[in-house]
Amino acid sequence: MNHQSMQKRVMTVTGEGIASAQPNVASIQIGVVTESMNLTQAQQENARMMERVIASIVNLGVPRASIQTSEYTILPQYDYDSGTQVFRGYEVTNMITVTNENIAQTGEIIDTAVQNGANRVSTIQFSVKNPEALYQQALSVALRDAYLKANTLAGTMRARLDPAPIKVMEGGKDGAIPLAKASTFAASTPIEPGQLEIEAAVEVQFLFFA
CATH class of the missing domain: 3.30.70.2970 (Protein of unknown function (DUF541), domain 2)
Structure with missing residues:
Protein backbone atom coordinates (compact mmCIF):
# COMPACT_ATOMS: atom_id res chain seq x y z
CA MET A 1 0.00 0.00 0.00
CA ASN A 2 1.49 3.40 -0.95
CA HIS A 3 1.48 6.40 1.35
CA GLN A 4 -1.13 8.23 -0.71
CA SER A 5 -3.71 5.55 0.05
CA MET A 6 -2.86 5.43 3.77
CA GLN A 7 -5.14 7.33 6.14
CA LYS A 8 -3.69 10.38 7.88
CA ARG A 9 -4.30 10.56 11.60
CA VAL A 10 -3.20 12.84 14.41
CA MET A 11 -1.15 11.73 17.39
CA THR A 12 -0.82 13.94 20.48
CA VAL A 13 1.99 13.29 22.95
CA THR A 14 3.39 15.13 25.93
CA GLY A 15 7.06 15.53 26.72
CA GLU A 16 8.67 16.39 30.02
CA GLY A 17 12.14 17.68 30.73
CA ILE A 18 14.23 18.57 33.76
CA ALA A 19 17.42 20.61 33.89
CA SER A 20 19.46 20.93 37.06
CA ALA A 21 22.29 23.18 38.15
CA GLN A 22 24.28 24.15 41.19
CA PRO A 23 22.84 27.33 42.74
CA ASN A 24 25.02 30.42 42.48
CA VAL A 128 20.55 30.62 39.84
CA LYS A 129 21.43 33.94 38.24
CA ASN A 130 19.97 32.97 34.86
CA PRO A 131 16.98 30.66 35.42
CA GLU A 132 15.70 31.29 31.88
CA ALA A 133 18.73 29.54 30.36
CA LEU A 134 18.10 26.55 32.65
CA TYR A 135 14.45 26.50 31.59
CA GLN A 136 15.44 26.49 27.91
CA GLN A 137 17.54 23.39 28.57
CA ALA A 138 14.57 21.69 30.22
CA LEU A 139 12.34 22.69 27.30
CA SER A 140 14.75 21.11 24.82
CA VAL A 141 14.77 17.88 26.84
CA ALA A 142 10.95 17.93 26.93
CA LEU A 143 10.72 18.21 23.14
CA ARG A 144 13.14 15.33 22.63
CA ASP A 145 11.06 13.30 25.08
CA ALA A 146 7.94 14.00 23.01
CA TYR A 147 9.67 12.88 19.81
CA LEU A 148 10.84 9.68 21.49
CA LYS A 149 7.33 8.85 22.68
CA ALA A 150 5.81 9.58 19.27
CA ASN A 151 8.31 7.31 17.51
CA THR A 152 7.72 4.56 20.06
CA LEU A 153 3.96 4.74 19.57
CA ALA A 154 4.25 4.80 15.78
CA GLY A 155 6.60 1.83 15.80
CA THR A 156 4.27 -0.15 18.04
CA MET A 157 1.33 0.60 15.74
CA ARG A 158 3.43 -0.17 12.63
CA ALA A 159 2.57 3.29 11.38
CA ARG A 160 4.69 5.88 9.59
CA LEU A 161 5.28 9.04 11.57
CA ASP A 162 5.67 12.40 9.88
CA PRO A 163 8.68 13.83 11.77
CA ALA A 164 7.52 17.44 11.31
CA PRO A 165 5.06 18.26 14.10
CA ILE A 166 1.88 20.07 13.15
CA LYS A 167 1.51 21.72 16.54
CA VAL A 168 3.73 22.33 19.57
CA MET A 169 2.36 23.78 22.80
CA GLU A 170 4.54 24.81 25.70
CA GLY A 171 3.37 23.50 29.04
CA GLY A 172 3.72 24.92 32.53
CA LYS A 173 6.85 26.76 33.54
CA ASP A 174 8.06 25.93 37.03
CA GLY A 175 10.50 27.85 39.14
CA ALA A 176 13.74 26.47 40.46
CA ILE A 177 13.12 23.69 42.97
CA PRO A 178 15.77 22.51 45.45
CA LEU A 179 16.75 18.85 45.23
CA ALA A 180 17.55 16.66 48.19
CA LYS A 181 21.12 15.92 47.11
CA ALA A 182 23.41 18.50 48.66
CA SER A 183 26.96 19.31 49.61
CA THR A 184 27.92 21.07 52.82
CA PHE A 185 30.36 23.97 52.89
CA ALA A 186 32.87 24.20 55.72
CA ALA A 187 31.33 26.76 58.06
CA SER A 188 30.47 26.91 61.73
CA THR A 189 26.81 26.97 60.67
CA PRO A 190 26.53 24.18 58.05
CA ILE A 191 24.51 25.22 54.99
CA GLU A 192 23.45 22.82 52.25
CA PRO A 193 22.72 24.58 48.93
CA GLY A 194 22.16 21.32 47.07
CA GLN A 195 21.06 21.52 43.45
CA LEU A 196 18.20 23.30 41.76
CA GLU A 197 16.00 21.84 39.07
CA ILE A 198 13.61 23.43 36.62
CA GLU A 199 10.91 21.45 34.85
CA ALA A 200 9.33 22.05 31.45
CA ALA A 201 6.58 20.32 29.48
CA VAL A 202 5.35 20.36 25.89
CA GLU A 203 2.35 18.95 24.07
CA VAL A 204 3.12 17.98 20.47
CA GLN A 205 0.87 16.81 17.66
CA PHE A 206 2.17 14.69 14.79
CA LEU A 207 0.58 13.26 11.69
CA PHE A 208 0.96 9.56 11.25
CA PHE A 209 -0.14 7.23 8.47
CA ALA A 210 -1.83 3.94 9.23
Missing part, protein backbone atom coordinates in the same frame (compact mmCIF):
# COMPACT_ATOMS: atom_id res chain seq x y z
CA VAL A 25 22.98 32.96 44.45
CA ALA A 26 21.98 32.84 48.12
CA SER A 27 19.35 35.05 49.75
CA ILE A 28 19.26 35.17 53.54
CA GLN A 29 16.70 36.93 55.72
CA ILE A 30 18.28 38.16 58.92
CA GLY A 31 16.58 40.25 61.58
CA VAL A 32 16.85 42.11 64.83
CA VAL A 33 13.95 42.04 67.31
CA THR A 34 13.92 44.40 70.29
CA GLU A 35 11.38 44.98 73.05
CA SER A 36 10.81 47.88 75.44
CA MET A 37 8.02 49.59 77.32
CA ASN A 38 9.11 52.76 75.53
CA LEU A 39 8.61 52.68 71.75
CA THR A 40 11.34 55.21 70.97
CA GLN A 41 13.81 53.24 73.04
CA ALA A 42 12.88 49.99 71.27
CA GLN A 43 13.34 51.66 67.87
CA GLN A 44 16.64 53.26 68.76
CA GLU A 45 18.05 50.03 70.19
CA ASN A 46 16.87 48.14 67.11
CA ALA A 47 18.47 50.67 64.74
CA ARG A 48 21.76 50.57 66.65
CA MET A 49 21.91 46.77 66.60
CA MET A 50 20.87 46.48 62.95
CA GLU A 51 23.49 48.99 61.83
CA ARG A 52 26.11 46.90 63.64
CA VAL A 53 24.80 43.75 61.93
CA ILE A 54 24.90 45.38 58.49
CA ALA A 55 28.41 46.76 59.05
CA SER A 56 29.66 43.31 60.05
CA ILE A 57 28.23 41.77 56.88
CA VAL A 58 29.73 44.51 54.71
CA ASN A 59 33.10 43.85 56.37
CA LEU A 60 32.89 40.30 54.98
CA GLY A 61 32.95 41.75 51.46
CA VAL A 62 29.22 41.76 50.75
CA PRO A 63 28.28 44.96 48.87
CA ARG A 64 25.95 47.23 50.83
CA ALA A 65 23.75 47.37 47.70
CA SER A 66 23.12 43.64 48.18
CA ILE A 67 21.49 44.28 51.57
CA GLN A 68 17.86 45.41 51.53
CA THR A 69 15.26 45.99 54.22
CA SER A 70 12.50 43.42 53.70
CA GLU A 71 10.32 44.00 56.78
CA TYR A 72 9.91 46.57 59.54
CA THR A 73 7.12 46.13 62.08
CA ILE A 74 6.09 47.64 65.42
CA LEU A 75 3.72 45.55 67.49
CA PRO A 76 2.33 46.16 70.98
CA GLN A 77 2.75 43.15 73.23
CA TYR A 78 0.22 42.00 75.84
CA ASP A 79 0.04 39.43 78.58
CA TYR A 80 -3.24 38.06 79.95
CA ASP A 81 -3.82 37.79 83.67
CA SER A 82 -7.15 36.23 84.70
CA GLY A 83 -8.67 37.32 81.42
CA THR A 84 -7.34 40.85 81.72
CA GLN A 85 -5.13 42.26 78.98
CA VAL A 86 -1.91 43.71 80.41
CA PHE A 87 0.36 45.80 78.20
CA ARG A 88 4.00 44.67 78.46
CA GLY A 89 5.70 46.85 75.85
CA TYR A 90 6.50 47.18 72.16
CA GLU A 91 8.23 44.73 69.87
CA VAL A 92 10.18 46.20 66.94
CA THR A 93 11.28 43.84 64.17
CA ASN A 94 13.67 44.83 61.40
CA MET A 95 14.43 42.20 58.74
CA ILE A 96 16.99 42.52 55.97
CA THR A 97 17.58 40.33 52.92
CA VAL A 98 21.22 39.65 52.06
CA THR A 99 21.80 38.51 48.48
CA ASN A 100 25.22 37.02 47.84
CA GLU A 101 26.75 35.23 44.86
CA ASN A 102 29.41 33.61 47.05
CA ILE A 103 27.12 30.96 48.47
CA ALA A 104 30.00 29.25 50.27
CA GLN A 105 29.96 32.31 52.55
CA THR A 106 26.35 31.80 53.66
CA GLY A 107 27.15 30.16 56.97
CA GLU A 108 29.77 32.78 57.78
CA ILE A 109 27.30 35.59 57.06
CA ILE A 110 24.75 34.07 59.44
CA ASP A 111 27.29 33.50 62.20
CA THR A 112 28.72 37.01 61.86
CA ALA A 113 25.28 38.60 61.92
CA VAL A 114 24.28 36.67 65.05
CA GLN A 115 27.56 37.53 66.80
CA ASN A 116 26.83 41.21 66.13
CA GLY A 117 23.26 41.32 67.40
CA ALA A 118 20.96 39.54 64.95
CA ASN A 119 18.47 37.33 66.78
CA ARG A 120 16.31 36.06 63.93
CA VAL A 121 17.12 34.14 60.73
CA SER A 122 13.90 33.33 58.96
CA THR A 123 14.65 32.25 55.39
CA ILE A 124 17.55 30.96 53.31
CA GLN A 125 16.88 30.54 49.60
CA PHE A 126 19.19 29.39 46.82
CA SER A 127 18.74 30.26 43.16
Whole structure:
Protein backbone atom coordinates (compact mmCIF):
# COMPACT_ATOMS: atom_id res chain seq x y z
CA MET A 1 0.00 0.00 0.00
CA ASN A 2 1.49 3.40 -0.95
CA HIS A 3 1.48 6.40 1.35
CA GLN A 4 -1.13 8.23 -0.71
CA SER A 5 -3.71 5.55 0.05
CA MET A 6 -2.86 5.43 3.77
CA GLN A 7 -5.14 7.33 6.14
CA LYS A 8 -3.69 10.38 7.88
CA ARG A 9 -4.30 10.56 11.60
CA VAL A 10 -3.20 12.84 14.41
CA MET A 11 -1.15 11.73 17.39
CA THR A 12 -0.82 13.94 20.48
CA VAL A 13 1.99 13.29 22.95
CA THR A 14 3.39 15.13 25.93
CA GLY A 15 7.06 15.53 26.72
CA GLU A 16 8.67 16.39 30.02
CA GLY A 17 12.14 17.68 30.73
CA ILE A 18 14.23 18.57 33.76
CA ALA A 19 17.42 20.61 33.89
CA SER A 20 19.46 20.93 37.06
CA ALA A 21 22.29 23.18 38.15
CA GLN A 22 24.28 24.15 41.19
CA PRO A 23 22.84 27.33 42.74
CA ASN A 24 25.02 30.42 42.48
CA VAL A 25 22.98 32.96 44.45
CA ALA A 26 21.98 32.84 48.12
CA SER A 27 19.35 35.05 49.75
CA ILE A 28 19.26 35.17 53.54
CA GLN A 29 16.70 36.93 55.72
CA ILE A 30 18.28 38.16 58.92
CA GLY A 31 16.58 40.25 61.58
CA VAL A 32 16.85 42.11 64.83
CA VAL A 33 13.95 42.04 67.31
CA THR A 34 13.92 44.40 70.29
CA GLU A 35 11.38 44.98 73.05
CA SER A 36 10.81 47.88 75.44
CA MET A 37 8.02 49.59 77.32
CA ASN A 38 9.11 52.76 75.53
CA LEU A 39 8.61 52.68 71.75
CA THR A 40 11.34 55.21 70.97
CA GLN A 41 13.81 53.24 73.04
CA ALA A 42 12.88 49.99 71.27
CA GLN A 43 13.34 51.66 67.87
CA GLN A 44 16.64 53.26 68.76
CA GLU A 45 18.05 50.03 70.19
CA ASN A 46 16.87 48.14 67.11
CA ALA A 47 18.47 50.67 64.74
CA ARG A 48 21.76 50.57 66.65
CA MET A 49 21.91 46.77 66.60
CA MET A 50 20.87 46.48 62.95
CA GLU A 51 23.49 48.99 61.83
CA ARG A 52 26.11 46.90 63.64
CA VAL A 53 24.80 43.75 61.93
CA ILE A 54 24.90 45.38 58.49
CA ALA A 55 28.41 46.76 59.05
CA SER A 56 29.66 43.31 60.05
CA ILE A 57 28.23 41.77 56.88
CA VAL A 58 29.73 44.51 54.71
CA ASN A 59 33.10 43.85 56.37
CA LEU A 60 32.89 40.30 54.98
CA GLY A 61 32.95 41.75 51.46
CA VAL A 62 29.22 41.76 50.75
CA PRO A 63 28.28 44.96 48.87
CA ARG A 64 25.95 47.23 50.83
CA ALA A 65 23.75 47.37 47.70
CA SER A 66 23.12 43.64 48.18
CA ILE A 67 21.49 44.28 51.57
CA GLN A 68 17.86 45.41 51.53
CA THR A 69 15.26 45.99 54.22
CA SER A 70 12.50 43.42 53.70
CA GLU A 71 10.32 44.00 56.78
CA TYR A 72 9.91 46.57 59.54
CA THR A 73 7.12 46.13 62.08
CA ILE A 74 6.09 47.64 65.42
CA LEU A 75 3.72 45.55 67.49
CA PRO A 76 2.33 46.16 70.98
CA GLN A 77 2.75 43.15 73.23
CA TYR A 78 0.22 42.00 75.84
CA ASP A 79 0.04 39.43 78.58
CA TYR A 80 -3.24 38.06 79.95
CA ASP A 81 -3.82 37.79 83.67
CA SER A 82 -7.15 36.23 84.70
CA GLY A 83 -8.67 37.32 81.42
CA THR A 84 -7.34 40.85 81.72
CA GLN A 85 -5.13 42.26 78.98
CA VAL A 86 -1.91 43.71 80.41
CA PHE A 87 0.36 45.80 78.20
CA ARG A 88 4.00 44.67 78.46
CA GLY A 89 5.70 46.85 75.85
CA TYR A 90 6.50 47.18 72.16
CA GLU A 91 8.23 44.73 69.87
CA VAL A 92 10.18 46.20 66.94
CA THR A 93 11.28 43.84 64.17
CA ASN A 94 13.67 44.83 61.40
CA MET A 95 14.43 42.20 58.74
CA ILE A 96 16.99 42.52 55.97
CA THR A 97 17.58 40.33 52.92
CA VAL A 98 21.22 39.65 52.06
CA THR A 99 21.80 38.51 48.48
CA ASN A 100 25.22 37.02 47.84
CA GLU A 101 26.75 35.23 44.86
CA ASN A 102 29.41 33.61 47.05
CA ILE A 103 27.12 30.96 48.47
CA ALA A 104 30.00 29.25 50.27
CA GLN A 105 29.96 32.31 52.55
CA THR A 106 26.35 31.80 53.66
CA GLY A 107 27.15 30.16 56.97
CA GLU A 108 29.77 32.78 57.78
CA ILE A 109 27.30 35.59 57.06
CA ILE A 110 24.75 34.07 59.44
CA ASP A 111 27.29 33.50 62.20
CA THR A 112 28.72 37.01 61.86
CA ALA A 113 25.28 38.60 61.92
CA VAL A 114 24.28 36.67 65.05
CA GLN A 115 27.56 37.53 66.80
CA ASN A 116 26.83 41.21 66.13
CA GLY A 117 23.26 41.32 67.40
CA ALA A 118 20.96 39.54 64.95
CA ASN A 119 18.47 37.33 66.78
CA ARG A 120 16.31 36.06 63.93
CA VAL A 121 17.12 34.14 60.73
CA SER A 122 13.90 33.33 58.96
CA THR A 123 14.65 32.25 55.39
CA ILE A 124 17.55 30.96 53.31
CA GLN A 125 16.88 30.54 49.60
CA PHE A 126 19.19 29.39 46.82
CA SER A 127 18.74 30.26 43.16
CA VAL A 128 20.55 30.62 39.84
CA LYS A 129 21.43 33.94 38.24
CA ASN A 130 19.97 32.97 34.86
CA PRO A 131 16.98 30.66 35.42
CA GLU A 132 15.70 31.29 31.88
CA ALA A 133 18.73 29.54 30.36
CA LEU A 134 18.10 26.55 32.65
CA TYR A 135 14.45 26.50 31.59
CA GLN A 136 15.44 26.49 27.91
CA GLN A 137 17.54 23.39 28.57
CA ALA A 138 14.57 21.69 30.22
CA LEU A 139 12.34 22.69 27.30
CA SER A 140 14.75 21.11 24.82
CA VAL A 141 14.77 17.88 26.84
CA ALA A 142 10.95 17.93 26.93
CA LEU A 143 10.72 18.21 23.14
CA ARG A 144 13.14 15.33 22.63
CA ASP A 145 11.06 13.30 25.08
CA ALA A 146 7.94 14.00 23.01
CA TYR A 147 9.67 12.88 19.81
CA LEU A 148 10.84 9.68 21.49
CA LYS A 149 7.33 8.85 22.68
CA ALA A 150 5.81 9.58 19.27
CA ASN A 151 8.31 7.31 17.51
CA THR A 152 7.72 4.56 20.06
CA LEU A 153 3.96 4.74 19.57
CA ALA A 154 4.25 4.80 15.78
CA GLY A 155 6.60 1.83 15.80
CA THR A 156 4.27 -0.15 18.04
CA MET A 157 1.33 0.60 15.74
CA ARG A 158 3.43 -0.17 12.63
CA ALA A 159 2.57 3.29 11.38
CA ARG A 160 4.69 5.88 9.59
CA LEU A 161 5.28 9.04 11.57
CA ASP A 162 5.67 12.40 9.88
CA PRO A 163 8.68 13.83 11.77
CA ALA A 164 7.52 17.44 11.31
CA PRO A 165 5.06 18.26 14.10
CA ILE A 166 1.88 20.07 13.15
CA LYS A 167 1.51 21.72 16.54
CA VAL A 168 3.73 22.33 19.57
CA MET A 169 2.36 23.78 22.80
CA GLU A 170 4.54 24.81 25.70
CA GLY A 171 3.37 23.50 29.04
CA GLY A 172 3.72 24.92 32.53
CA LYS A 173 6.85 26.76 33.54
CA ASP A 174 8.06 25.93 37.03
CA GLY A 175 10.50 27.85 39.14
CA ALA A 176 13.74 26.47 40.46
CA ILE A 177 13.12 23.69 42.97
CA PRO A 178 15.77 22.51 45.45
CA LEU A 179 16.75 18.85 45.23
CA ALA A 180 17.55 16.66 48.19
CA LYS A 181 21.12 15.92 47.11
CA ALA A 182 23.41 18.50 48.66
CA SER A 183 26.96 19.31 49.61
CA THR A 184 27.92 21.07 52.82
CA PHE A 185 30.36 23.97 52.89
CA ALA A 186 32.87 24.20 55.72
CA ALA A 187 31.33 26.76 58.06
CA SER A 188 30.47 26.91 61.73
CA THR A 189 26.81 26.97 60.67
CA PRO A 190 26.53 24.18 58.05
CA ILE A 191 24.51 25.22 54.99
CA GLU A 192 23.45 22.82 52.25
CA PRO A 193 22.72 24.58 48.93
CA GLY A 194 22.16 21.32 47.07
CA GLN A 195 21.06 21.52 43.45
CA LEU A 196 18.20 23.30 41.76
CA GLU A 197 16.00 21.84 39.07
CA ILE A 198 13.61 23.43 36.62
CA GLU A 199 10.91 21.45 34.85
CA ALA A 200 9.33 22.05 31.45
CA ALA A 201 6.58 20.32 29.48
CA VAL A 202 5.35 20.36 25.89
CA GLU A 203 2.35 18.95 24.07
CA VAL A 204 3.12 17.98 20.47
CA GLN A 205 0.87 16.81 17.66
CA PHE A 206 2.17 14.69 14.79
CA LEU A 207 0.58 13.26 11.69
CA PHE A 208 0.96 9.56 11.25
CA PHE A 209 -0.14 7.23 8.47
CA ALA A 210 -1.83 3.94 9.23
